[in-house]
Each structure stands twice: as C-alpha cells, then as structure tokens.
Amino acid sequence: MRATWSDKTSESEAARRKRRASRAANAAVWAVAVALGFGDWGDGAASVRLEAQEPAARAEIGVDWSAFDEELTFEEDAESREKSTENNDNSGDNGSAESVKNVESVKNNENAKSAAASTGLQVVAKTENGVLARLDGVRNVLILSGTPAEMGAAHGRLLRDDVLEMNARIAAVGVAASLKLGENFAARIEEATRRTAPFVPERFFEEMDALAAATGLEPAQIRKINSFPELFHCSGVALRGSATVGGRVLHARVLDYMRDVGLQNNAALIVYRPEGKNAWLSVSYAGFVGTVTATNEKGLAIGEMGGAGEGKWDGLPMAYLMRRVVEECSTVDEALALMRSTPLTCDYYYVLSDAAGNMAAVEAIAERDPVLRVMRPGECDPRLPGALDDCVYISGPGERADTLFKRLNENFGKIDVPTLIEILKRPVSMKSNLHDAIFAPETLDVWFAEAGATTPACDEKYYRANLREALEFYDREQSVGVEK
Numbered sequence: 001m002r003a004t005w006s007d008k009t010s011e012s013e014a015a016r017r018k019r020r021a022s023r024a025a026n027a028a029v030w031a032v033a034v035a036l037g038f039g040d041w042g043d044g045a046a047s048v049r050l051e052a053q054e055p056a057a058r059a060e061i062g063v064d065w066s067a068f069d070e071e072l073t074f075e076e077d078a079e080s081r082e083k084s085t086e087n088n089d090n091s092g093d094n095g096s097a098e099s100v101k102n103v104e105s106v107k108n109n110e111n112a113k114s115a116a117a118s119t120g121l122q123v124v125a126k127t128e129n130g131v132l133a134r135l136d137g138v139r140n141v142l143i144l145s146g147t148p149a150e151m152g153a154a155h156g157r158l159l160r161d162d163v164l165e166m167n168a169r170i171a172a173v174g175v176a177a178s179l180k181l182g183e184n185f186a187a188r189i190e191e192a193t194r195r196t197a198p199f200v201p202e203r204f205f206e207e208m209d210a211l212a213a214a215t216g217l218e219p220a221q222i223r224k225i226n227s228f229p230e231l232f233h234c235s236g237v238a239l240r241g242s243a244t245v246g247g248r249v250l251h252a253r254v255l256d257y258m259r260d261v262g263l264q265n266n267a268a269l270i271v272y273r274p275e276g277k278n279a280w281l282s283v284s285y286a287g288f289v290g291t292v293t294a295t296n297e298k299g300l301a302i303g304e305m306g307g308a309g310e311g312k313w314d315g316l317p318m319a320y321l322m323r324r325v326v327e328e329c330s331t332v333d334e335a336l337a338l339m340r341s342t343p344l345t346c347d348y349y350y351v352l353s354d355a356a357g358n359m360a361a362v363e364a365i366a367e368r369d370p371v372l373r374v375m376r377p378g379e380c381d382p383r384l385p386g387a388l389d390d391c392v393y394i395s396g397p398g399e400r401a402d403t404l405f406k407r408l409n410e411n412f413g414k415i416d417v418p419t420l421i422e423i424l425k426r427p428v429s430m431k432s433n434l435h436d437a438i439f440a441p442e443t444l445d446v447w448f449a450e451a452g453a454t455t456p457a458c459d460e461k462y463y464r465a466n467l468r469e470a471l472e473f474y475d476r477e478q479s480v481g482v483e484k
Contacts, residue, residue: 130154156214162286253303290319299355
C-alpha cells in the first residue's frame with residue numbers, strides 16, 4: 001500500500017534521501033545547540049559549530065550522515081529562522097487535483113503559501129486507513145482509522161519525513177543532555193521504556209511497531225520518542241455555568257515544554273478512530289502515539305501538567321494513560337475511576353471536563369496512598385491563590401498561578417474563547433510555551449496554537465478544528481478510494 005499525494009511535484013530517490021537526511025540533521029543540530037545552551041531561539045541571533053563527525057554522537061542521533069560531505073554549521077538570525085519555520089509549516093501544494101504515487105514526493109514543496117488564503121481542511125495525501133490534510137492551508141491534520149497496526153502504518157506513511165526529523169531531534173537532545181548533565185540519557189530513557197512496558201496495552205506497541213516499519217526506523221526508536229515525556233517535566237483551566245458567556249463549558253490547556261528545540265516544526269493535529277474505541281483528537285507531534293492534550297467524541301477533554309517524580313516508572317506512562325482515558329471513557333467520573341485503578345508513573349496534575357459540565361483538577365502522585373487527590377469547582381487548594389465557582393484550574397506557583405486567578409476573577413461571567421485566549425497569555429504561558437488549546441466539549445470544537453520559531457504559542461495565531469467535522473471529512477475522502 002502506498003500513499004497518493006495531491007501534488008504534481010516528484011523528485012528522485014537520491015534527492016529524497018538527501019532531503020530527509022538534511023531535515024533530520026538540521027533538527028539534530030538545532031536541538032543539540034539549544035540543549036547545550038549555545039543558543040536560544042527566543043533571543044535573536046545564535047551561532048555554534050558542532051562536531052557532527054564524532055562517531056558516538058552520530059550513532060546516538062541515528063541520522064544517515066552519508067548524504068553529507070561537509071561539517072554542519074548552525075548560524076542564523078531570528079528572521080531567517082522564522083522564514084524557515086514558515087516554509088516548513090506551509091510545505092505541500094494543496095491546489096492540484098492530480099496524485100503522485102510516491103509517499104515522499106511533496107513534503108518540502110515551498111509553493112504552499114498560495115493555499116494560505118483558503119479555509120477548512122484540504123487533502124494533501126491519503127492512504128488506506130489515513131488522510132493527511134492542511135487546516136487553513138497551514139496546519140497538518142492527520143486522520144487515522146482502523147486497527148492499531150493499520151493506524152500506525154498510515155501514520156508512518158503520511159508523516160514519514162516529520163517522524164524521521166522528530167527521531168533525530170529527540171535523540172540529539174539526549175546526546176546534549178548526556179554531555180551537559182554527565183549522565184547517560186539513552187540509558188535513562190531505555191530504563192523508563194523497559195520498566196513501564198508491562199503496564200502499556202499491547203495495542204499501543206502494535207501501533208508503534210507498524211509506525212516504525214512504515215518509516216524505516218527501528219521499533220525501539222519510536223518507543224523512545226513516546227517515552228520522552230517521562231524524563232522531562234504547564235497550566236490548565238475548565239469553566240462552566242456562571243463563569244462563561246451563555247454558561248458554555250470551556251477547557252483551556254497550556255503546554256510549556258522545550259519550545260526552543262523545535263518540536264513545533266513537526267506538530268500535527270491527529271484524529272483517531274480506533275476499532276472498538278472512542279474517536280478522539282490530539283494536539284500532537286509526528287511519531288507520537290500517546291497524547292498530552294486531547295478530547296474525544298463524547299466531549300471528554302483532558303490536559304496535564306508535569307511535576308516531579310522522575311524515576312517512578314513502574315506504571316502506565318502519563319501519555320498512554322491520557323490516551324486510555326479518551327479512548328475508553330465518556331465522562332470525568334469514568335476517567336477518574338480508570339485513573340484510580342491503574343498504576344501510574346511520576347507526579348502529574350490533570351484538568352478534566354466533559355460535555356455535561358462535570359470537571360475536576362487532579363493531583364496524581366505515583367506511589368502515594370491515595371494516588372489521586374481531586375479538586376472540584378469552588379474548592380481551593382492551599383497552594384493556589386484562591387477558588388472560583390464553576391471553575392477548576394492548576395498552574396505553576398507564584399506569578400503564573402496568581403496571574404491566572406486574577407484574570408479569571410476579573411473576567412468571571414464574561415469568559416468566551418477570545419477572552420480565554422487573552423487570559424492564557426504570558427506570564428500564564430511561559431517562554432517555553434509549545435502549544436495552547438481550548439476545547440468546547442459540548443460542540444467538539446478545538447482552538448489551538450503552536451509556537452513559532454521565536455515566539456511562544458500564546459502569541460501565535462489560533463486555528464479552529466472540530467472533531468465531528470474532521471471525521472466527516474475523512475469519510476468523504478476515503479469513500480473516493482485509495483490507489484493500491
């Protein structure tokens with residue numbers, strides 16, 4: 001099975017190999033540079049020369065370096081990086097009705113800006129069990145269906161370049177962390193993967209292994225991508241009734257997480273329709289089968305905030321727990337029951353909401369009895385500055401939590417989506433703000449923003465998607481058929 005692309009452009013296999021290696025290598029270089037403290041994408045010009053020839057680093061990063069004859073150099077100013085990110089975000093020409101039969105043929109086409117004025121979803125490529133689309137000509141939307149193996153294979157075919165780049169980027173961060181901290185990052189992530197494995201549903205491994213096969217990576221590399229959140233440890237709020245305009249249920253999630261290493265370059269809104277489970281949507285990244293920001297077809301939404309507890313890995317990792325919640329549960333109460341019955345890892349905080357207006361803020365501390373502590377609307381935790389009716393929230397201590405509470409209180413009763421977007425701006429969102437999302441559980445809408453090259457997500461444009469509309473779009477596209 002191959003994917004078909006709605007674009008006329010094709011290129012030689014050699015050119016594709018070099019382009020993929022180039023993207024992966026550039027991702028690796030930037031990630032190493034930032035992780036080692038040589039540059040910060042948020043602070044203008046940065047320059048560093050890296051020893052890409054060092055054998056151990058090459059092996060750890062996992063890039064096909066044979067495509068390169070010269071040393072790699074990192075030397076760009078903020079303006080050129082911004083332009084590069086715009087090109088990556090807009091790659092792929094959506095305007096052609098003809099299909100090219102090669103899965104790798106389109107991803108770096110820089111003519112996509114002509115599509116930016118359009119709205120809604122447009123097909124970029126499709127394969128059996130998967131459709132890749134652009135939202136408003138800009139954001140990747142990947143829609144998958146079927147068995148775990150079928151969804152994994154479609155994910156790998158349609159986002160292959162991005163998955164390879166994510167692998168290089170995360171492995172490079174591992175190399176940099178090892179050098180900077182003086183400990184073996186690879187060994188730590190392998191330990192986390194090994195110890196959590198007995199608690200992970202087999203269907204997730206089946207999906208990851210199929211994804212790996214479709215991209216040419218080893219299964220262990222995809223599993224490392226998905227174990228990454230367990231080693232690096234955001235704000236969340238849910239509102240209803242008297243707090244919002246018209247009593248609407250709104251749920252906002254801020255992800256503050258390593259913006260500077262460029263994960264946003266491989267972002268995708270991923271919609272899943274797994275066999276026998278709830279359909280759901282994730283603000284996510286290529287190669288990632290878990291989730292940190294999600295909602296499902298029943299209107300259950302969830303976001304997390306990392307805490308401490310690294311090394312407490314004898315349980316189900318956070319990203320897989322959140323996937324189980326949206327795939328298996330329909331309400332907040334069902335989600336809490338699942339969380340209570342499942343061994344967990346590390347220390348995390350969650351905000352949950354559902355279409356009926358039920359909501360909860362949850363502290364989940366692995367190896368504590370009880371693991372969960374639940375806060376309902378109007379209840380106050382002594383670590384937060386106050387409580388509000390029809391509202392739950394969590395945030396980091398100090399200025400972030402104080403500002404979030406102040407803004408919620410000042411706008412109480414007048415909060416709608418535009419107001420909530422303003423409430424989430426800095427300092428509620430941090431400089432590392434990778435993405436923000438606002439869910440409307442009653443209508444299945446989501447508004448989301450991804451970080452720019454030099455700006456946090458809260459300062460970027462929000463895009464609207466709808467889970468039900470995405471599934472209907474997928475059914476229409478798949479009914480046309482896919483070339484075999």
